[in-house]
Amino acid sequence: MTDYVDLRALALVLLASFGGGVGLIALYAVGIRALAVGQDEGRRGATVVAVASFTVVVAGVLIGLYLLVSA
Amino acid sequence: MDPATVMLATVVITALAFDFTNGFHDTANSMAAPISTGALKPKVAVALAAVLNFVGAFLSLSVAATIASGIVDSGSVTITVVFAGLIGGITWNLVTWLMGLPSSSSHALIGGVVGAALMAGGLGAVLFEGVIAKVMVPALVAPVVAAGVCYLGTVSIYRISKGAPKSLRSDGYRIGQIGTASLMSLAHGTNDAQKTMGIITLALIVSGSQSEDAGTPFWVVFSCAVAMGLGTYLGGWRIIRTLGKGLVDITPPQGFAAAGSSTTVILASSYLGFPLSTTHVSTGSILGSGLGRRKSEVRWAVAGRMALAWLVTLPAAALVGAVALSIADAFGGATGFAAVSVLAVITVCGLYALSRRTRVDHTNVNDEWTHDGAVVAKRPKRRTRERATSRPPAGGRSD
Numbered sequence: 001m002t003d004y005v006d007l008r009a010l011a012l013v014l015l016a017s018f019g020g021g022v023g024l025i026a027l028y029a030v031g032i033r034a035l036a037v038g039q040d041e042g043r044r045g046a047t048v049v050a051v052a053s054f055t056v057v058v059a060g061v062l063i064g065l066y067l068l069v070s071a
Numbered sequence: 072m073d074p075a076t077v078m079l080a081t082v083v084i085t086a087l088a089f090d091f092t093n094g095f096h097d098t099a100n101s102m103a104a105p106i107s108t109g110a111l112k113p114k115v116a117v118a119l120a121a122v123l124n125f126v127g128a129f130l131s132l133s134v135a136a137t138i139a140s141g142i143v144d145s146g147s148v149t150i151t152v153v154f155a156g157l158i159g160g161i162t163w164n165l166v167t168w169l170m171g172l173p174s175s176s177s178h179a180l181i182g183g184v185v186g187a188a189l190m191a192g193g194l195g196a197v198l199f200e201g202v203i204a205k206v207m208v209p210a211l212v213a214p215v216v217a218a219g220v221c222y223l224g225t226v227s228i229y230r231i232s233k234g235a236p237k238s239l240r241s242d243g244y245r246i247g248q249i250g251t252a253s254l255m256s257l258a259h260g261t262n263d264a265q266k267t268m269g270i271i272t273l274a275l276i277v278s279g280s281q282s283e284d285a286g287t288p289f290w291v292v293f294s295c296a297v298a299m300g301l302g303t304y305l306g307g308w309r310i311i312r313t314l315g316k317g318l319v320d321i322t323p324p325q326g327f328a329a330a331g332s333s334t335t336v337i338l339a340s341s342y343l344g345f346p347l348s349t350t351h352v353s354t355g356s357i358l359g360s361g362l363g364r365r366k367s368e369v370r371w372a373v374a375g376r377m378a379l380a381w382l383v384t385l386p387a388a389a390l391v392g393a394v395a396l397s398i399a400d401a402f403g404g405a406t407g408f409a410a411v412s413v414l415a416v417i418t419v420c421g422l423y424a425l426s427r428r429t430r431v432d433h434t435n436v437n438d439e440w441t442h443d444g445a446v447v448a449k450r451p452k453r454r455t456r457e458r459a460t461s462r463p464p465a466g467g468r469s470d
Contacts, residue, residue: 004204009345010212013336016343017220021335025224025328029231032243036235057247061254064334067342068258069130 024060027053074405075278078150081408082274085157085415087298090267092164093176094124094302097263099310100173100333100353101255104326104360106436107315110245110252113306113433119249120256121304127260128268128296141201142181147192150277151399152184153270154408158415159183159392163384165422171309171317171431172380175348177266178206179388186389187396202385210381213336213347214355221332221356225363228324244323251330256303258337259349264299268292308431314354316440317373319361328363329356351381370440 031053038047072080102116111119143152160180167174181202188196232240271291275281281288315321321329333349333356340347354377361369398414399407 004200005208006204006345009343012343013340013345013347014216016339017216017332017336018223020339021220021332022223022227024335025331026227026231028243028247028327028331029228029324032232032240033235035243036232036239039239040236061250064254064338065257067338068127068254068261070342 020060024057028057031057077405078154078408079274079278079280081405081412082150082154082157083271085154085161085412086267086270086274087294089157089161089164089176089180089270090264090295090298091302091305092161092168093263093267094121094299095305095307096164096168096173096176096302096310097259097349098303098305098307099314100349101252101259101330103311103314103353104321104329104357105245105248105252106311107321108245108248108323108326109437110248110323110326113308113311113436116252117304117306117433119253120259121300123253123256124260124264124303125296125300127257128264128299129292130257130261131265142198142205143184143188143201144192144196144198147188147196148184148273148277149191150274151396151407152187152191153274153277154411155187155190155392155396155399156180156184157270158395158411159186159388159390161415162391162418163388165419166387167380167384168307168309169422169426170376170380171313172377173310173314173350173354174377174380174384175210175350176263177348178210178381178384180266181206182385182388183392183395185385186392189389190393190396191400206385209345209347210351212345213340213351214358216347217332217336217352217355218359218362220336221328221359222363224328224332225325225360228328229364232324241323244327247327248323248330251327251334255330255334255337255349255353258334258341260296260299262337262341262346262349264292264295267295267298271295306433308433308436309426312431312436313373313377314357316437317370318354318357318377319367319369320440321357321360322364322367325360325364325367329353329360332356332359 031050034046034050034053037043038050098117098120102111102120105111106113106116157180160176160183163174163179163182164176185197185202228244268287268291272281272287275288276283319325333353336347336352336356337349358369358374361367395411399411401407402410
């Protein structure tokens with residue numbers, strides 16, 4: 001920690017923002033892509049991937065809600 | 072009614088007025104992207120944001136009464152300093168709203184309090200290390216981090232969902248935006264309404280109306296939630312327009328990336344003890360969404376104006392706070408508060424009258440951005456307007 005910046009907190013914010021933010025956004029995109037493949041080609045595996053991706057994203061939103069209430 | 076009660080009542084009303092301006096100033100942070108992409112109709116978006124801001128205000132009371140702690144010497148904070156600080160914050164919020172520029176309401180309030188404290192107690196009243204650590208560093212960090220997260224998010228989205236049908240992409244990302252923007256509205260209500268609750272509680276303690284360990288009364292929580300919700304519902308259309316149309320023309324995937332990035336950065340920073348301004352984060356995210364999509368135009372002139380407004384926020388609000396304190400002190404007591412209040416009302420009316428010249432509301436918030444360099448588009452003359460209304464209304468972009 002310097003006089004002006006709490007470097008540890010900043011590092012954690014960067015880690016959580018880039019990991020969580022980019023990760024969840026990319027996962028949502030995977031869900032959309034998998035949904036498209038499932039619809040077009042009727043592959044059950046793709047639909048499972050889509051459901052799993054959206055479930056993880058929803059879990060991420062719920063974690064965010066928990067952080068908000070408990071902060 | 073004795074003068075002390077009049078002064079306390081004036082501070083409470085002024086704090087609620089600040090909360091109201093905070094609400095409509097920051098509606099854009101969560102709803103500019105969903106409105107711009109057509110994920111939500113403008114009126115529906117601000118209504119949703121208003122309800123969630125109202126609910127959010129009840130979720131947590133942990134940061135109440137901390138707005139200027141570590142920034143001004145607590146011994147120099149009097150009820151007059153708090154009042155003058157609020158006037159500084161409100162004035163700067165309204166000036167930036169008139170210009171359609173998103174700027175941090177928290178920084179405006181801190182600026183107002185710093186200016187009033189400087190005038191009341193001299194240089195020793197301001198803790199400059201705190202100003203650097205809590206205002207300047209976060210103001211630099213917030214847009215850069217948010218832009219970085221959103222840039223990578225936008226690039227990922229376009230690469231991953233490249234082969235998906237356009238309609239599925241548009242609908243999917245529009246739904247996603249509604250979820251993330253809603254969470255952000257909730258977070259805004261939780262974080263920002265508490266600042267006003269803290270100020271009112273502080274005023275109650277300083278005036279001797281409440282003991283220090285009594286906590287925040289329910290009527291304070293409720294009235295702050297109502298003021299924030301009403302302000303949000305009014306919708307700061309000018310700022311929504313600048314963020315949603317002026318900075319970048321946002322598509323649904325970009326809007327989802329921007330809302331998702333903003334929400335993640337805000338929640339992570341609040342939880343990990345490195346609070347960042349929602350305005351700076353949202354603006355950075357939208358900028359990042361423009362950089363992350365090929366052929367997307369980022370209007371750097373608009374971004375430059377925003378950056379300039381952020382630089383000026385603290386000194387400008389401080390100047391108004393200092394002037395307000397001088398006037399209040401010159402008259403003294405309740406008379407001083409009344410004089411400043413009258414001047415503030417005149418200023419608010421003047422700014423509102425100016426805003427009517429180039430009106431921006433839910434009917435024209437999504438109109439195409441003009442390239443004449445003006446942040447707020449001028450309303451066309453009647454004949455041009457009639458011709459324009461014969462065209463189909465401008466909605467969100469598909470992709």
